[in-house]
Amino acid sequence: MVFSPGRDELDVRSANDADRYFARFERIDVLINNAGITGDKLFARLEEADWDAVLDTNLKGAFLCSRAAAKRMIKQREGSIIQIGSYSALHPPIGQTAYAASKAGLIGLTKSLAKELGPRNIRVNCVLPGFLETRMTAALSEEARAAALARHALGRFNTVEDAARFVRTLCTLTHVSGQVFQLDSRV
DSSP: OOOOOOOOTTTTOHHHHHHHHTOOSSSOEEEEOOOOOOOBBOOGGGGGGHHHHIIIIIIIIIHHHHHHHHHHHHHHTTTEEEEEEOOTTTSTTTTBHHHHHHHHHHHHHHHHHHHHHHHGGGEEEEEEEOOOSSHHHSSSOHHHHHHHHHHHHHHSOOOOHHHHHHHHHHHHOOOOOOEEEOOOOOO
């Protein structure tokens, strides 16, 4: 069974919400941390509240949900946690200070949790799906889209379907942990 809670069902920024949400499950096989917001602004205009909103959602949320789900996974002595990161973590563009920092933090969280939880047979990986046609990218100008596309060696964006197929396959790879997978053709 797959659950995909919205913000009204699970506020990932709240430890109480995360603990309450995951405590209701008898078993958790896979957790995919994909909550994310951008909050793009030039650094000089970035307010502390903007920074906090992005970091609280993208990084703290992944920490809180991972911690809550890992409690169950530790008891069952298996599981998989997948962080949905971003190419911006490795190659941040101008105006994405908070977003890039939060997604780079996910890579560190992934590698650290992989070491800590590995002895309990819990795998932790990070997927950078690439530029996808989603609500998050829908508001970008044609100029921004064209500039992003020009950086892809294959001349095309990844698709939501291909990214989902990769994540599903990653869930079955029982000997893979602590890895970061970039799913597009930017080099």
